Amino acid sequence: MKKILALSLLLLFVTLGMAQKKEQWLEDDRFGMFIHWGLYSATEGIWKGERLRHPNNYAEWIRYRNRIGEAEYGELAKRFDWERINPEEWVLLAKKAGMKYIIITSKHHDGVALWDTKVGTYSLPKLSGTNRDVIKEIAEACKKHDIKLCFYYSHWIDWQHPYGWSHNQEVTGRVSDAQYDQYWQEKVIPQVRELLTNYGDIAMMWFDMWIPYQQSIIKKEQLDQLANMIHELQPNCLINSRLGLPIQNEHVDFETLGDNQFGAAYTDYVWETPGTIAHSWGYNALENEWKSTNQLFQSLINNVSLNGSYTLNIGPRADGTVPYEGVQRLEEMGKWLKTYGEAVYENNGLPIRFSQHDWGKMTLNKKDGAVYLHVYNWPLDKTLRVTGLASKPKKIEVLTPAGKQEVKFEQHGPILHVHVPTEQPDPYVSVLKVTFPELKLDSETVAESSFGGFALNAKNNLSKNLVFKAFDGTKPDHFELKSTDRPQWKVFIPEAGTYTIATSMHNGTGKTVAIDLIIDGKTYAAQVAPNGKVTVEPNENWYVEEFLDVPMGSFEVEQPKSLNVEFRSSAPILFNRIWLEKK
Structure with missing residues (x-):
């Protein structure tokens, strides 16, 4: 039966009139700024003439990757130019870009607090010898310019505290649970308390554990303690899933996908993608992978179309300036959103x-x-x-x-x-x-292609439990069909006329295979000879299965109508698509 999803305007307005969920603002705002800024910004991705020792080239990881000692790393604070650093400029850039919230790295994995924390002496103000509090300044600027303030805080990893987690403990031996809890109680809990007590309303605490807590050193009781404190101090403050808990947990308000990972299907809960304008999160002088403005637009819109939001990162230098490429792209996005924002803000998929x-x-x-x-x-x-x-x-x-x-x-x-x-x-x-x-x-009918015609493929069929193989760069999306499989589709033909049929597939059985296409009860048959592989690149011994079009005749449509289509084969084959096109 054809499934029709009815969404009446009355239902929409009734829903809007109900009590709003806490995370509603993130679903409405859709677009925000991430700011990665800390001691690592002063290295600019280079340490003693050497680039970062990892293929991903994330500059904020340079202390760990390049094995920099704590004292020597702290000396980087002398490179900061406090005469030029002005956090309000970051807020104004976010405002100009059409962003509605800012997440700033209050403490990254290096363990350095951006504010004058009362926990220890390893903070940017103390190391720099300045009385400037960047967190206070950005909080005041956010309030002034009506931008929601959010904090990134690295709770799991801390390379500064002797009992914080470092991945190298897999080699050197891990700290005990008791030692890790000492770090938790001495640093995590009091620092998060400072952030939530001293800087006004905080819209979100954004944590950064990208694995379930069960796979880490953290205990569920510690996460509960942290989340309960946040709820107590700032009841409206959101918590993301990288706390280490799944979206279904009571403490989690929204799901954070992987870095630069975008949605693949519509969901009915709130989620976001943290993404970069270039590649590195912290400023990297060797950066040469800037995303185009068009690519950033599509990332934002694609997410909104699936009920997701987009938090786009900038990595200022140690003098507070933002690379020109980033500023240019954000200003272009803001100009577009001024005209077309009604299609993004307060929109769902x-x-x-x-x-x-x-x-x-x-x-x-x-x-x-x-x-x-x-x-x-x-x-x-x-x-x-x-x-x-x-x-x-x-x-x-x-x-x-x-x-x-x-x-x-x-x-x-x-x-x-x-x-x-x-x-x-x-x-x-x-x-x-x-x-x-x-x-x-x-939600069931196959979409008409840009120039007309219909591709009945592995992604828009109605059948379940078929073996799907995604496009891998050379082989297209396809089904690995058995002779008993019966993929089905619904197609609406909008115009009367004659329509041709062709099936794209690979027959690797070594023998002729009979295939049938049943369109509204009428069968169209063909015999498919075996075919082999195609050369991808010369002189590299790189060959993949060849998918060829098999003509299967044509059919007449006297008036616009909906058709049911089913495919069958007498032997296992790799099925790509059926193409229907008006002559």
Whole structure:
């Protein structure tokens, strides 16, 4: 049975009228700034003429990677230029970029506190001989410019405290549980208490243990102690899953994915991606992997389309300045968000396939129920083909810096053909607003491709328990089908006409295989000869399975209609896709 998901505007407004969950602001704000800044910033990724001793080249790890002693590392504080350091400039940059919150590394793995902590003497103010408190200054600037303040705090790893965790304990022998608890009680608990007591409202504590606590030295009782203290001191403060607990735990308010890891499916809970503009988190003078502005836009929008947020990092130098490449990209993002922010802020995703469209993504505004089409690839034939919106729109508008421009469209069941202007409104991502009296989604029908035609593949089929192999750089997404497997699809044909059929597959059985395609009860058959491999690169002995198109005839459609499609083979094969296209 065709599954239709109905999302009425009435339900949306009822939901909005209910008591908001604590983490609602993160779901609404969607875009924030991460700041990695500390003693490591003064090394600039280079120690005594040598780059960081690890392929990932993360500058904030240089003390550990390059085996720098505590005293010598502390001398780096002399490189900080306090005449130029101005944390308010970071806040203003975040504001200009359209970011709504800031997470700053109050203490990273090196164990150095950015504020004048009363716990020990290993803090940036004491090592620098300054009375400046960067945390206080950024807190005041955030309040002044209406930016939420959040703290990163490394609770698990600490290379400064004699009983803190260091990965090298796998070689030298680990500290005892009692010793680690001494570090916990002497440093973690009192420092987090200082952060939550002395700097006003803190929106989030962002921890950084990327494995479950059971795989670490930390005990559940210690995490409970820390989380309970946060709840007591700042009841509205969020805690991320890198505390070391799963999203289902009562102490966890949202899930943090891996570094630069982006979503793959829609979820109904709040999550975020911590990402870098370049590669390193801390400033690295050898950095040459800057992401393009377009890539950053797509990362943000892709996350929002799956109900996720995006926290984008900057790594200022020891004088507080931010690399030009980073400033340029953030200013470009802010300019775009000034015009198109209504399609990002307070937007959720839609419960449809992440790879639904080849032209871009869709988001849903929680305030008015409008759907936004984020077009990465403006259609050459000036027809934007949208699949999955089953109800008829009231109107569709193209957003431009000059205002909204209404455009014409045709509705064919769950498929829209939107007639867009010749020139794309924005060089990065153009946006259309679709307004509905009531929104209904079709989450099952195969999406129409940019130039027309339908790819029935391993990601948009309706069958379960099939062996899926993802694209590995040379072989496409495919199923490893057995002769008993029956993958199925639903396709809506929007126009009458003759449609050709071709199946892409690899037959490695060494013999001819019979395949059948059943379209609305009618069978189309073909015999597929065995095929071998294809050379990827010459003179490297690099060969992979060859996937070839097999023509399977054509069929007639007299009027727009929905079709059920099933594939069968007489022997095991590697199945890529079926392609249906109007002649």
